Amino acid sequence: MTLKLRAALMAATALCGTSAMAETTLNALFMAQAAYSEDDIRAMTASFESAHPDVKINLEFVPYEGLHDKTVLSQGAGGGYDVVLFDVIWPAEYSENGILLDVSDKITEDMKAGILPGAWTTVDYDGKSYGMPWILDTKYLFYNKDMLKQAGIDTPPATWAELQEDAQTIKDAGLVDHPIVWSWAQAEAAICDYTTLLSAFGGDFLKEGAPEFQTGGGLDALHYMVDSYKSGLTNPNSKEFLEEDVRNVFQNGDAAFALNWTYMYNLANTSEESKVAGNVGVVPAPGVEGSSSVSAVNGSMGLGIPSTSENPDLAWDYIVHMTSQPVQDTYAKLSLPIWQSSYEDTAVTAGQEELIDAASKSLAAMYPRPMTPRYQEMSMALQQGIQEALLGMASPEDALQGAADNSGL
Structure with missing residues (x-):
């Protein structure tokens, strides 16, 4: 460990003020995909344990798809979690059902002033804060620079229509069979891609509490997805892919374009296993002429304390450490910091200037999925x-109307 890294982590631990009782164990639930790697999270945690020798953090990693149910089911299990990672879409449900503690009184003025304003939407609901923002994220359009150059394309697409045109050019040139890859498995990943498109086409999820996605921009978004799929421009396996599948296809050189989260930039650009390292470009997800210049989904996540935790004060100290600026700046290659001044630090920005330029536009355009206690039911129907x-089992019109009817809203 470098002296700079050690100093940064020790500075982060200094932010934690509660003394631990002997041999206290905290159970923490994290995600085993995207954003920070498991190794990063273990290293962040080790620095906290080093400063708190009587504390042991028991880390559990599950796929994103297991986070919600693991958190909810642990409420009645006894000996559950002390810290959980949660998605921006869950605070409404968690608030209504008393899943997470309200930590509003623990948020300091320095936190409020130093963290990017948009990051607070990750953890806030109905005037209360249910944790600290930790992962500030949206989906970007990644592209293979060399493949575009070979096809005679000078700049990446600025609109979704241009993406289709460029993909067709690349396909016609014989560079790749299916130029675009998405994460359209029947999971939340597909909703994130759909939300990005819905935002571009000027759609709405809800209007006065009732489903609105089956009309206007929401319908246009699904038509775009179906057209891209049926045309062969989209990898047909996209309907079964999650984000890691998208990364693997793209970094294997089997796609010219991919929609994915921040973490893919440095992994695909530097990993020894990537065949496209050094050729990965990134821009904001495109817009729609006359409607939007860029599009983005709010895919941010926070760290909170379950109401059943027996060590909420120590859990908060751990969360403060994990979300602190020194820790976030040290591990900024897979997830960009939530702190405003981090972007003035060349140690953070070096080597990922292109990503940060895209982020400056995308993070300002992040479109929220509905903040409703019935979100899970609506998402599953959609x-x-x-x-x-x-799959051609229903027209986009009928498919979305059926989702609206079964949304529980």
Whole structure:
């Protein structure tokens, strides 16, 4: 460990003020995909344990798809979690059902002033804060620079229509069979891609509490997905892919374009296993002429304390450490910091200037998925509708109307 890294982590631990009782164990639930790697999280945690020798953090990693249910089911299990990672879409449900503690009184003025304003939307609901923002993220359009150059394309697409045109040019040139890859498995990943498109086409999820996605921009978004799929421009396996599948296809050189989260930039650009390292470009997800210049989904996540935790004060100290600026700046290659001044630090920005330039536009345009206690039910209905449309089992109109009818809203 370098002296600079050691100093940064020790500075972070100094932010934690509660003394631990002997041999206290905290159970923490994290995600085993995207954003920070498991190794990064273990290193962050080790520095906290080093400063708190009587504390042991028991880390559990699950796929994103297991985070919600693991958190909810642990409420009645006894000996559950002390710290959990949660998605921006869950605070409404968690608030209504008393899943997470309200930590509003623990948020300091320095935190409020130093953290990017948009990051607070990750953890806030109905005037209360249910944790600290930790992962500030949206989906970007990644592209293979060399492949575009070979096809005679000078600049990456600025609109979704241009993406289709460029993909067709690349396909016609014989550079790759299916130029675009997405994460359209029947999971939340597909909703994130759909939200990005919905935002570009000027759609709405809800209007006065009722489903609105089956009309206007929401319908246009699904038509775009189906058209891209049926044309062969989209990898047909996209309907079964999650984000890691997208990364693997792209970094294997089997796609010219991919929609994915921040973490893919440095992994695909530097990993020894990537065949496209050094050729990965990134821009904001495109817009729609006359409607939007860029598009983005709010894919941020926070760290919170379950209401059943027996060590909430120590859990908060751990969260403060994990979300602190020194820690976030040290591990900024897979997830960009939540702190405003971090972007003035060349140690953070060096080597990822292109990504940060894209982030300056995308993070300002992040479109929220609905903040409703019934979100899980709505999302599952919409996931099914998207699959039905992609598979030709229903028209986009019928698929979205069915999702609206089954949304529970």
